[in-house]
Amino acid sequence: MTNKPLTVFLANPRGFCAGVERAIAIVERALEQYGAPVYVRHEIVHNRFVVESLEAKGAVFVEELKEVPEGVPVIFSAHGVPKEVPEEAERRELFYLDATCPLVSKVHREAERHERTGRQILLIGHAGHPEVIGTMGQVPEGAILLVEDTEAAHTIQVDDPDNLAYITQTTLSVDDTIEIIAVLKRRFPAIHGPKKEDICYATTNRQEAVKEIARRCDALLVVGAPNSSNSQRLVEVARREGCQRAILVQRAADIDWDALAGIERLGITAGASAPEVLVEEVVTACREHFDVTVENVSGVVEDVIFKLPKELTDKVAIA
CATH class of the missing domain: 3.40.1010.20 (4-hydroxy-3-methylbut-2-enyl diphosphate reductase, catalytic domain)
Structure with a gap:
């Protein structure tokens, strides 16, 4: 029996943003420069695949600084930390790197x-x-x-x-x-706001890309983690735009194919902390169930790059 045809609309831009790429690079570069283990306070970004990939290279993820032993580097996640965290690290004379998104x-x-x-x-x-x-x-x-x-x-x-x-x-x-x-x-008419809105360029661009395809789709898959705020927002945006079958999946194994029965047009995007390899995995899985035609929907081209901390570019040694 031949599979039913399915047009897959790939949203652009999707997946990793500059802040996520920088945070992951900080962990990888620290492992290269200082050797394993390198400790990371909280998930570096909200994606289990990324976290497990870094764990395999020697990163150790903890929730609190008190779990970090003496004499090893510690990295603060892309989400940012309260001031008390670096202050505690300095009291303990820990060598730390801040991967907070700029x-x-x-x-x-x-x-x-x-x-x-x-x-x-x-x-x-x-x-x-x-x-x-x-x-x-x-x-x-x-x-x-x-x-x-x-x-x-x-x-x-x-x-x-x-x-x-x-x-x-x-x-x-x-x-x-x-x-x-x-x-x-x-x-409060006198309230002060930021000169430039605080919602980041990547969040805005990914939401606009979903709006572009949502009304053309019978269903839409957002590749991302349940604790990823920007991924959850993409699901909400798609539903608000009229695609009620917008579903968050961490990876291909999570797809409920019964929920996609009878569809002819499927949108796919990814949250800012989801790697492209997981999008490719989802498209491959679709090919096993449908006769797939992929259409890349053009959107904003992102060229933002954030520098790594000078400690990783100047080869700073741990005391």
Whole structure:
């Protein structure tokens, strides 16, 4: 029996962003330069395939700094960490490398600047996400209030409506965030915002690419991890654009083929922490179930590159 035809629309851009590529390169270069083991506080990026690949090379992932022994390098994840983490590392005289995405660091600096000028800060983001924990940890406790959705934006109480600023997590839904900001600006006309929006270029570009294909698809697969904020947002964006069968899968083995029965057009994209090899794996799996024609849908061409820390380019030795 011949397989039914299936047109696969590959979203562009998709997968790794510059911040993720930099974070992974930091771990790999540290392993080359200092040898295994190299410890990493929290998953370097939210993708099990990436984490397990680095573990196989000698990286050891831990949740807290207290799990890191003396005399080995430790790396902080791309999501950023509260100030207390590098401070503790310095107290213990640990050699550490900071893989925080530069676009997350930009938000950290914004928070510090607003706090120095005495503004109360509203952070638009998701409670418990490592990036939010890291950003809130840049300033004294209580200086930042978290706004998770439009309902919170309508109800949040502030000390001084004329002395406010907002910042955002970098991996949010662009459309949801616009709605939340609109509510805050209506309630607090004097609120200060960033000169350039905090949502990162890669998050924005991947969401736009999904919008481009979602209405043409019977179903859409987002390759990414359940704890990846930007991957979860891609599912939401696809559904908002009319593709209700938008499904998050970590890799090909997770695909529920019954849920894809009868489809003729399938969109595929990947979150910013998902490697292209997993997209290729999903396309290969599709070929086993369908007669596949792949159409690459053109989008923004990304050319952003972030430099590695000077410790890895200047061959700094561990004391």
